[in-house]
Amino acid sequence: MSEVLYSANELEKVVADLAKAIAADFPDRQLLLLGLLKGCQPFLADLSRQLSRYQLDLAIDYLQVSSYIGTASCGRVTIKPVTVDESFCRQRHVLVVDDIFDTGLTLKEVMAWLKEKGAASVKSCVLLRKSGCSDEVLTPDYWGAIIPDAFVVGYGLDYNEQYRELPYIKILGADEQ
Numbered sequence: 394m395s396e397v398l399y400s401a402n403e404l405e406k407v408v409a410d411l412a413k414a415i416a417a418d419f420p421d422r423q424l425l426l427l428g429l430l431k432g433c434q435p436f437l438a439d440l441s442r443q444l445s446r447y448q449l450d451l452a453i454d455y456l457q458v459s460s461y462i463g464t465a466s467c468g469r470v471t472i473k474p475v476t477v478d479e480s481f482c483r484q485r486h487v488l489v490v491d492d493i494f495d496t497g498l499t500l501k502e503v504m505a506w507l508k509e510k511g512a513a514s515v516k517s518c519v520l521l522r523k524s525g526c527s528d529e530v531l532t533p534d535y536w537g538a539i540i541p542d543a544f545v546v547g548y549g550l551d552y553n554e555q556y557r558e559l560p561y562i563k564i565l566g567a568d569e570q
């Protein structure tokens with residue numbers, strides 16, 4: 394059995410609130426939203442539509458990043474830009490958008506990579522943050538909600554590529570693994 398943590402309606406409100414907070418913090422109005430594939434997809438789509446209310450100068454790009462196999466982090470982060478020209482982030486204000494913050498290893502590696510590639514500033518935004526996750530590695534600049542330390546799926550989050558299509562977020566049941 395599995396437990397729904399955030400319904401589609403609740404997610405809509407969480408994302409709208411995040412967009413409001415982000416829009417208020419980028420006074421020069423220029424922002425490159427950089428989604429981490431594949432989990433960012435529904436979140437980034439909804440976040441960008443919410444941000445369109447605030448007249449920002451928005452661009453969207455993606456990095457292909459992975460560290461998880463099944464329900465465990467393999468501890469090694471691989472980063473592949475989707476845009477072939479790696480200068481795409483040079484002198485840009487970048488907001489990295491990811492689905493969930495667990496150990497923080499993914500964001501730490503991605504943020505260091507972006508600074509090395511010459512981004513003007515790098516901030517991070519995650520939809521979910523697991524409770525009990527340590528602040529030692531880094532703290533995301535924005536997060537939508539704090540959830541229990543469990544493996545969750547839906548709204549982009551997968552278990553071995555399954556469940557990404559769900560419009561809500563639920564805890565993966567033992568019988569679903």
Ligand code: IMP
Nearest residue numbers: 432494495496497498499544545550551
């Ligand atoms: P971190 O590097 O440990 O912070 O893990 C972040 C990445 O691991 C996320 O981008 C997700 O792709 C994946 N991840 C972590 N926790 C979960 C989960 O509960 N469900 C699905 N994916 C997860």
Ligand code: MG
Nearest residue numbers: 429430431432
């Ligand atoms: Mg991910």
